[in-house]
Amino acid sequence: MTVVELPLAVFIVDDELHARNRIKDLLIDCAEQLPLVLVGEAAHGREALAKLSEIAADVVLMDIRMPEMDGIELAQHLNKFHKPPVIIFTTAYDRYAINAFEQRAIDYLLKPIRLGRLFEALTRARAAVPIRNEVLQELTPEPRKNLAIHERGKIILVPIEQVLYLRAELKYITVRTVEHEYLIEESLIALEKEFAARFIRIHRNCLVAKNEIEGFEKIAETDSNEMHWAAKLKGLTELLPISRRQQFIVKEIG
């Protein structure tokens, strides 16, 4: 019995043209023994994310240091895909990242990339498990700069500095900006941890941007008529209730 495998779909992300060329040359060499096809390339994370929401790739070879969006953030967004691609980082010199990769057994290629190492990494790729996002977050001291919203097969990037509040609702989390409202599938606890610098928890289900708080008002609770505090955010008319346990925020910020 023979198993016919589809060729491995490979995507390259690197901000340097010749670095991409180098990988392409090596992929041609690999293709002699390993069926593969190059499905696309991009010069930075943002471009890659846009392209990859339209083209499916099995493996993404990505540089870490890139303008617009770096490799670590790109990997985190790609992980939210229904079928996340296998990610192989490429780096010339990044002591911090390399140590982290070694500790967590994440595959990476050192530039200049060697044919043998690339071949090995690609061969392993079919069986590889995606790197968990929590692990990716540990690779960088910085939180993501954007939230990626999947909407009707498209990806919209919302810069984190435009987000006013994050509110958990059943399965999803509402991401609110001045003009729009989006839904994402992430955990509020993880978001609170990642973006601790920007958001503060005012309720069991709600994080608000500290700098966007305009003031606090006392409102009556709908069922019990009891008065309690609510936060008013810049540019929004709606008031966000503050839970009893988080009342101290009113004193601290107000």
Added chain:
Amino acid sequence: MPRPRSINQNIIFQPLPNFRNLGVVLRLILWVNGLALLLAVFHAQSWLDIAAQMLNISTVLQPVLLGSLALLHWQQPQLQRLPYWLARLGVVLVVSMLAVLIANLGGYWLNIDQADFFNAQLIIISVTFTELVLGYFRLRERALSPAFSAARLQALQARIRPHFLFNTLNAVLGIVRTQPKRAEQALEDLADLFRMAMADAPELVPLSHELALARQYLDLETLRLGDRLRVKWQLENLPTDALIPPLILQPLLENAVYHGIEPMADGAEISIKIARIGKEIHLDVYNPRPQKTTHLGGNKIALANIRERLALQFDLEADYKVTARDDDYRVHIMIPYRREKLP
């Protein structure tokens, strides 16, 4: 145990102070006057007497001090060529002879009777002063030199970032199949750059060398970054024979590329301005700063290195200033215009 002779052939610091350096001369004047003040305090009978004693000492001390400095300034090249102990003896002889000469001439003109013991005392004092001052400089040199060699080692590592080396090699491999000629040239440039960086660098090199090296470096970065890297040169009234410390410009450019160009998807412009104004050479490297920086820190070592090298080489005569604003970054260096190499 005898101290082994220095392995490094290019000792940048002679234990003997450089009498042609403004900072050294100022320090000598302060030191000697400080010692004189101590002596005055020691001899004084009362508080008011200190000023009188100081004045008394100064009549001989100041002419001797300034005279010695002038003589040593003139004889500096010859002194530097002598072994240290001989040069030190020379300096002591110059100062004490000058002291005796000036004191006796002064005494003759002013008709003061000079006793033999006075001359002996004068010699003892001038020898002690000179030895104390030379000893200070020697101690200072000893204290500085291990730090200097450590800094130098660090400089070798920091001057050319591994990031640059490996990315460049990767880019060369990327063009080796399609543009072998361009790849050859890039490897040659890379070799030149590393030859300079790894050389037991001389104290000063002609500015034209440094400029050629900077251009080779920028060519290599252009290979990697393509049209994202744009460079504007402004060379005014430029004496290419001017001497500057080697690899001063290249690390500044490397920083500018790393922090100002690489984080920009569409690239940016680095501008380099070098001008001679009177007896000074002014170097300016300017690069824009991206709003959201993805490269954290990293340039501190290279910049601290340059500052230290300038301070060690020119003392107070060089100036170094970094202006970091929200959207741009400027490094300014001023060094004295030197054409002839100091021996």
